[in-house]
Amino acid sequence: MVEMANLTGSFVSPSADATVSPQLFAPAGLVASILDGFTIWKGLLTFLVAAVIYDQFKYHYLKGAIVGPMYKIPFMGPFLQSVNPKFTEYKAKWDSGELSCVSVFHKFVVIASTRDMSRKIFNSPTYVKPCVVDAAHKLLGKTNWVFLDGKAHVDYRKGLNGLFTRQALAMYLPRAEEVFNSYNQRFLEKSAATNYTPTPWMSEFRELMCALSCRTFVGYYITDEGVQKIADDYYLITAALELVNFPIILPYTKTWYGKKAADMVLMEFTKCAAKSKARMAAGGEISCIMDAWVKAQLDSAAYREKIEKGIQVDSSEKPSQVLREFSDYEIAQTIFTFLFASQDATSAASTWLFQLMADRPEILDKVREENLNIRNGDRTLPATMDMLDNMPYTRAVVKETLRYRPPVIMVPYLVKKDFPISETVTVSKGSMIIPSVWPACHDEEAYPNADSFDPDRWITGTAEQQTKNWLVFGTGPHYCLGQTYAQLSLMSMIGKASMVMDWEHTPTPESEDIKVFATIFPQDDCLLTFRPRA
Ligand code: HEM
Structure with missing residues (x-):
């Protein structure tokens, strides 16, 4: 032992020797009393306490006059709640005030409940930009066009608008018809195979x-197996889209x-883009959205070439948007954003639509009658754009479904510079700010008896005039690019189903309860049975 003590004293720097150092730097008074018993554990504890206090102070500073809990669960906040979000919890937040807040890990989140606050956020591109959810950057790629902001976003989007005009949508309708025919058949077979046992649908x-x-976006460049694989795996993508995720991707x-x-x-869509380019260059007809975009790029390239060669081009030949050429991967990335944006929302809308129709046979009968009349009694006729234009009741049913159960109840935005949203509240840069859709759609002033499903409000009532409350597809520079397409598809789907099936x-006690899975679904997953119509 003596030898050990000597060793320490003679060969090791005195300041590294725990028994020597306090004497060398002998402090006095309060500091002395603190450092006297200083150990690594006490150090860590002190750091932790300081961090907790900082976390709480920061939360209070950001919260300001916004409604929210007095204290935050240290660091993580209500993270566990956000992993499995409940509709009732969102509703409680909306009911708590026009602006409420929550802080999860490093994210401070402000939720706007009223129509006017929500509109203000949607329409303030100087202060906010969409942030989808944290995981979306990882899934879609940071360079994806949906993350562009300001002029870059507006310009990119202009090049896509042509893909969703009425004329363009009419070209994709046959793809939709084929899918509806095939799935109606599958629904009937599945119900028959389970002996008409009610099954979650x-x-x-x-x-x-x-x-x-898939068929509307990339046509038949993808195989049935490819579509099936995407359909099977897509829920993994949805499941990754929680409001707040762990910051890094762990295996x-x-x-x-x-x-x-x-x-x-x-990868699948990149292969489709290469095939579409080859087919369109060979003069093929537009059969899907990808073709339409590739064709627009080819037309632009031809126009540019003529201009470069000094050839006179009539103004009527100038494409409405002169596009650059996009790589196969860029095309795939953009088409993937359409799938990403549409999949959950249209799935939610179709689930509710079938449930609501089955629960209200008198409304389904009217849809059926309208569809049969427009087809002059021939149930097999495919829907055309003209037919869809002349189905006011079916349109009203779709709109009422989207109002009554808006698939996207909230849209996360990121505050990019301090945002003075009201006289008393400025939301700090870096916060997440979420305009809500549900409360505007259930506003009694705009939609009397808002909690009842009433398609007639779109025909004889005043619902059509409540444009400020119609936030189902957002508003402002990022409003939904696919809104007309989505509504026409839903009309076409329910019309066709009503022609060939009864369901x-x-x-169950949970049928009217709402499950949040990126969008909203009936809690019991909608138990249905389908039978062929005689
Ligand atoms: C019922 C179905 C749908 C609903 C309820 C819905 C709703 C929405 C909402 C709320 C937004 C955010 C708007 C904003 O921030 O102001 C949005 C954006 C978007 N939607 Fe949809 N959507 C639907 C279907 C579709 C479909 C079928 C497509 C594509 C074919 C699509 C493409 C997009 C795109 C690309 C954006 C982002 C636009 C941008 O940032 O400029 N959506 N949608």
Whole structure:
């Protein structure tokens, strides 16, 4: 022992020797009393306490006059709640005030409940930009166009608008018809195979919508197996889209599986882009959205070439948007954003639509009658754009479904500079700010008896005039690019189904309860049975 003590004293720097150092730097008074018993554990504890206090102070500073809990669960906040969000919890937030807040890990989140606050956020591109959810950057790629902001976003979007005009949509309708025919048949077979036992149908609708998107977006450049694989794996992508995720992708977590599935879809779509380019260059007809975009790029290239060569071009030949050429991968990335934006929302809308129709046979009868009349009694006729234009009741049913159960209840935005949203509240840069859709759609002033499903409010009532409350597809520079397409698809789907099938919903105590899975679904996943119509 003596030898040890000597060793320490003679060969090691005195300041590194725990028994020597306090004497060398002998402090006095309060500091002395603190350092006297200083150990690594006390150091860590002090750091932790300081961090907790800082976290609480920061939360209070950001919260200001916004309604929210007095204290934050240290660091993580209500993270566990946000992993499995409940509709009732969102509703409680909306009811708590026009602006309420929550802080999860490093994210400070402000939720706007009223129509006017929500509109203000949607329409303030100087202060906010969409942030989708944290995981979306990882799944879609940071360079994705949906993350562009300001002029860059407006310019990019202009080049896509032409893909969603009425004229363009009419060209994709045959793809939709084929998908509806095939899935109606599958629904009938599945119900027959289970001997008409009521079965949860939500995942069937998700699959149907995925197939519809794939066929409309990339036509037959993808095989049936490819579509099936995307449909099977897509829920992994949805599952990765929690409002707040763990900041890095850890193996075997939801974000990891989601990223793998997203990469697979991107790879499939990249192959489709190469095929579409070859076919369109050979003068093929436009059969899907990808073709339409590739054709617009080819037309732009031809126009540019003529201009470069000094050839006179009549102004009527100038494309409405002169596009640059996009790589196969860029095309795939953009088409993937359409799938990403549409899949959950259209799946939710179709699930509710079938449930609501089954529960209200008198409304389904009217849809059926309108569809039969427009087809002059021939149930097999495919829907055309003209027919869809002349189905006011079916349109009203779709709009009322979207109002009554708006698929996207909130849209996350990121505050990019301190945002003075009201006289008393400035939301700090870096916060997440979320305009809400649900409360505007259930506003009694705009939609009397808002909690009842009443398609007639769109025909004889005043619903059509409540444009300020119609936030189902957002508003402002990022409003939904696919809104007309989505509504026409839903009209076409329910019309066709009403021609060939009868279906029955088995209500459970949870049928009207709302499950949040990126968008909203009936809590019991909608128990249905389908039978052929004689
Ligand atoms: C019922 C179905 C749908 C609903 C309820 C819905 C709703 C929304 C909402 C709320 C937004 C955010 C708008 C904003 O921030 O102001 C949005 C954005 C978007 N939606 Fe949809 N959507 C639907 C279907 C579709 C479909 C079928 C497509 C594509 C074919 C699509 C493409 C997009 C795109 C690309 C954006 C981002 C636009 C941008 O940032 O400029 N959506 N949608």
